[in-house]
Amino acid sequence: MKATALVTGATGFIGSHLARRLLAEGYHLTVLIRPGATLEPALREQCHIVYGDLNDSRALAFAVRDCEFVFHCAANVNTWDSATNYYRTNVLGVQNLLDALVHNNLILKRFVHISTVDVYGYPQHPADETTEPRKVGFGYGDSKLEGEQRVWQTANAHNLPFTIIRPANVIGPGSQFIREIGNALDRGDMLTINRGQAHAGLIDVDNLIDLLLWAARSDKAINEIYNARDDTELNWYDTLQLLQQMLQTDKKIRNLPFPVAMAIARIAESLYALTGQTQEPPLHRLLVCMFGKTCGHSALKIRQASNITSRIPIEESIQRSAQWFLSDIDRASVPTAQQSE
Numbered sequence: 001m002k003a004t005a006l007v008t009g010a011t012g013f014i015g016s017h018l019a020r021r022l023l024a025e026g027y028h029l030t031v032l033i034r035p036g037a038t039l040e041p042a043l044r045e046q047c048h049i050v051y052g053d054l055n056d057s058r059a060l061a062f063a064v065r066d067c068e069f070v071f072h073c074a075a076n077v078n079t080w081d082s083a084t085n086y087y088r089t090n091v092l093g094v095q096n097l098l099d100a101l102v103h104n105n106l107i108l109k110r111f112v113h114i115s116t117v118d119v120y121g122y123p124q125h126p127a128d129e130t131t132e133p134r135k136v137g138f139g140y141g142d143s144k145l146e147g148e149q150r151v152w153q154t155a156n157a158h159n160l161p162f163t164i165i166r167p168a169n170v171i172g173p174g175s176q177f178i179r180e181i182g183n184a185l186d187r188g189d190m191l192t193i194n195r196g197q198a199h200a201g202l203i204d205v206d207n208l209i210d211l212l213l214w215a216a217r218s219d220k221a222i223n224e225i226y227n228a229r230d231d232t233e234l235n236w237y238d239t240l241q242l243l244q245q246m247l248q249t250d251k252k253i254r255n256l257p258f259p260v261a262m263a264i265a266r267i268a269e270s271l272y273a274l275t276g277q278t279q280e281p282p283l284h285r286l287l288v289c290m291f292g293k294t295c296g297h298s299a300l301k302i303r304q305a306s307n308i309t310s311r312i313p314i315e316e317s318i319q320r321s322a323q324w325f326l327s328d329i330d331r332a333s334v335p336t337a338q339q340s341e
Contacts, residue, residue, distance in 0.1 A: 002026055002027060002028040003026070003027050003028070003068055003069065004027065004028045004029075004030070004066055004067045004068050004069070005022050005027045005028070005029055005030070005067055005068065005069040005070070005071065005216075006029075006030045006031070006032065006063055006064055006067040006069070006070045006071065007019045007022065007029065007030075007031050007032075007071045007073060008031075008032045008054070008063075008070075008071070008072050008073055008074035008097065009072075009073035009074030009075065010031035010032070010033060010039065010043060010047070010073070011033050011034075011037045011038060011039055012073060012074065012077075013170070013172075013174045013175055013176060013205065014073045014114065014167075014170060014205060014208065014209075015031075015071075015073035015074065016040060016043065016174065017172070017174070017205045017206065017209055018071055018073060018209050018212060019031060019043050019047065020042070020043070021206075021209050021213070022213075023042075023043070023046050023047070025213075027069075028048070029046070029047045029048065030047065030048040030049075030050060030063055030066075030067060031043065031047045031048070031049055031050070032050050032052060032053075032054075032059065032060070032063045032074070033049060033050075033051060034051070034052070034053050035051045035052075050062055050063040053093075054074060054089060054092070054093030054094075054096050054097060055088070055092065055093065055096060057096060057099075057100065060096055060097055060099075060100035060104075061100050061103070061104045063100070064097070064100045064101050064104055064105045064108075065104050065105060066105075066107070067105065067107075067108070068107055068108065068109045068110075069108075069109055069110050069112070069216045070097075070101065070105075070108065070110075070111045070112070071112045071114070071212065071216070072094065072097060072111070072112065072113045072114060073114050074089070074093065075089060075090055075093075075114070075144070075147075076088075076089040076090055076140070076143070077140065077176070078140070078280075079140065079280065079284075079286055079287065079290075080279075080280035080281070080284065080286075081139060081140075082139070082278075083139050083143075085139075086139040086140060086142070086143035087143055087146075089143075090140075090143035090144050090146070090147045091143050091146045091147050091150060093147075094113070094147040094150050094151065095150045095154070098111075098150060098151065098154040098155070098160070099154070101160060102154065102158045102160070108160060108161065109161060109216075110161050110162065110163060110215070110216045110217075110221075110222070111151070111155065111160055111161065111162040111163075112162070112163050112165065112212055112215050112216050113147075113148070113151050113162060113163070113164045113165070114165055114167065114212070115144050115145075115147065115148050115164050115165065115166045115167075115225075116140075116141065116144050116166055116167060117166045117167065117168050117201065117227060117229075117295060117297045118138070118140060118141030118144060119133040119134075119141055119144055119145040119148060119166065120133055120134070120297065121133070121134040121135065121136035121138075121141060122136065122141075122289040122290075122293040123293070123294075124293070124294075125294065126199070126294050126296050126297045126298055127227075127297045127298070128227065128297065128298040128300065128301065129225050129226065129227060129298075129301050133145050133148070138285070138286050138289075140286070148164055148225075151164060155223070161222050161223065162222075162223060163215040163216070163221040163222065163223070163224055163225075163226070164224075164225040164226070165208075165211065165212060165215055165225075165226055165228050165302075166225065166226065166227045166228060166297075167203055167208055167227075167228045167229070168201030168202065168203055168227070168228065168229035168295050168296070168297060168299075169200060169201050169202050169203070169229075169290075169295055170202075170203055170204075170205050170208055171202055171203070171204060171205065171317055171318065171321045172204050172205035172206060172317060172320060172321055172324075173205075173320055173321065173323075173324035174205070174324065175205065175321060175324075178243075178321045178322075178324070178325055179325060179328065181240070181243065182243070182247060182322070182325040185240070185243060185244060185247060185249050185251065185253075186247070186249060186251075187251075188251035188252065189254075189282070190240065190251075190253045190254070191253070191254050191255065191256060191261070191283070191291070192236055192237060192240065192253055192254070192255045192256075192291065193236075193255070193256060193257075193258050193261050193288060193291045193292030194255075194257060194258050194292055195237060195255050196235055196236035196237030196238075196239075196240060196253075196255070196291070197235050197236070197237060198235060198236055198291065198292055198293055198294050198295070199233065199234075199235055199294045199295055199296025200234050200235055200236050200238075200239045200295060200296070201229050201294070201295025201296045201297065202229065202230055202232060202234060202239065202314060202317070202318075203228055203229045203230045203310075204230060204310070204312045204314070204316075204317035206311065206312055207230055207310045207311055207312055207317075208228055210308055210311060211226070211228050211302060211306065211308060214306045214308055215302075215306075218305070218306065220305050220306075221305065221306075224305075226299070226301055226302035226305070227297050227298060227299045227301065227302065228299055228302055229295075229296070229297065229299045230310040230314055230317070231299070231303070231309065231310050232310075232314040233296065234314055236291055239318065240253060242315065242318050243318060243321075243322055246318065246319055246322035246323075247322050247325065247326065258288065258292045261283065261288045261292060262285060262288050262292075264283055265281075265283045265284045265285045265287070265288045266285065268281040268282065268283050268284060269281060269284050269285065
């Protein structure tokens with residue numbers, strides 16, 4: 001009999017890659033998607049589709065009922081949004097999904113929750129899983145941390161087997177992160193902070209999915225939290241140099257010292273707030289931290305537990321990311337509030 005799984009966020013980046021892999025491995029797959037969302041044809045033909053979102057209790061109850069494995073990929077991953085929007089999806093949405101599992105699922109083998117290394121709050125030095133996460137005022141990371149806390153609380157109260165995975169910066173075909181960087185390189189307005197010496201913390205989406213599937217199946221991973229990134233020490237300078245070569249663009253990348261970039265970001269945020277603008281400023285504090293503080297947090301725990309090494313080398317990952325970007329016909333699209341991470 002086929003194993004049964006649910007993927008939330010299957011119209012997004014990680015979720016769509018994960019859904020394809022699960023189907024290839026013979027899972028009977030359910031996907032939760034919002035009405036009107038576009039699901040790629042191969043998934044539409046092979047998946048059981050439940051229409052709804054993370055605030056639709058009836059849809060959630062129906063989606064989780066017969067699933068042994070639940071992969072929660074849906075999240076608000078925007079780098080600029082309101083606290084209310086982050087909270088609605090990344091906290092209340094998580095709680096709603098957990099409540100649906102508690103009340104409607106008697107066969108759950110694993111709830112795999114995709115979080116982020118942003119929960120560490122951009123410390124000066126690399127963190128591991130013994131490092132205490134902290135809120136630092138960025139809506140995305142703060143809401144993802146609270147979402148993790150909801151997983152801990154509900155799972156422990158109701159004996160739900162879970163695993164939390166904290167990926168670093170996920171790249172590969174379809175990555176909105178690569179799209180934004182590629183667009184900035186094309187326009188000639190890409191910045192480095194402190195000459196790009198901060199660890200980029202990259203992980204290829206298919207390498208991440210290898211780890212997600214292990215986390216769902218392994219007894220070692222029950223009720224554990226893991227950081228996830230590829231085994232590479234590439235910094236932002238070298239990453240951008242490789243991308244530029246593959247995109248065949250030679251526009252100058254400007255550099256700012258971290259304190260200068262942070263001062264400009266604070267001014268930009270203040271001006272946008274004063275004028276009532278809701279769109280994302282060209283530079284803000286989260287972007288400065290993303291490119292100016294280390295994202296190279298330790299993934300030693302999951303490597304030792306799983307014995308999985310990065311199947312796709314980082315250079316190949318950047319190359320296929322660049323190839324996808326060059327062929328992408330929708331570069332102007334913006335991640336939506338329930339996009340996969």
